[in-house]
Amino acid sequence: MKRRWTKVAVILFPPIIDWAFMKQRPHQLMLHLAQAGHHVFFYNKTIAEKENEPVEERLVVVHNHMQWLQETWPSIQKGASEGSFV
Numbered sequence: 001m002k003r004r005w006t007k008v009a010v011i012l013f014p015p016i017i018d019w020a021f022m023k024q025r026p027h028q029l030m031l032h033l034a035q036a037g038h039h040v041f042f043y044n045k046t047i048a049e050k051e052n053e054p055v056e057e058r059l060v061v062v063h064n065h066m067q068w069l070q071e072t073w074p075s076i077q078k079g080a081s082e083g084s085f086v
Helices: 025-035 065-071 073-081
Strands: 010-013 039-043 053-056 059-062
Touching: 010 025, 025 039, 025 053, 025 059, 039 065, 065 073
Parallel strands: 010 039, 039 059
Antiparallel strands: 053 059
């Protein structure tokens, strides 16, 4: 059997729906992508001043995406360019 290699992606889901709202297709897709090994950051539409919420091993709900993009995203980009994930 031939082994197939896939790259791991960092997926930023735009703030169009909240994670706690009715589970819809976006929730299912992001959950499956995380279970497939990708790093998923699901931005809640409602901005709240609380900690990001890990849902699965590689799925995080971001409650304040503007702050996250300014503070956390640069270190993830840097780690990706160096071949690691922060």
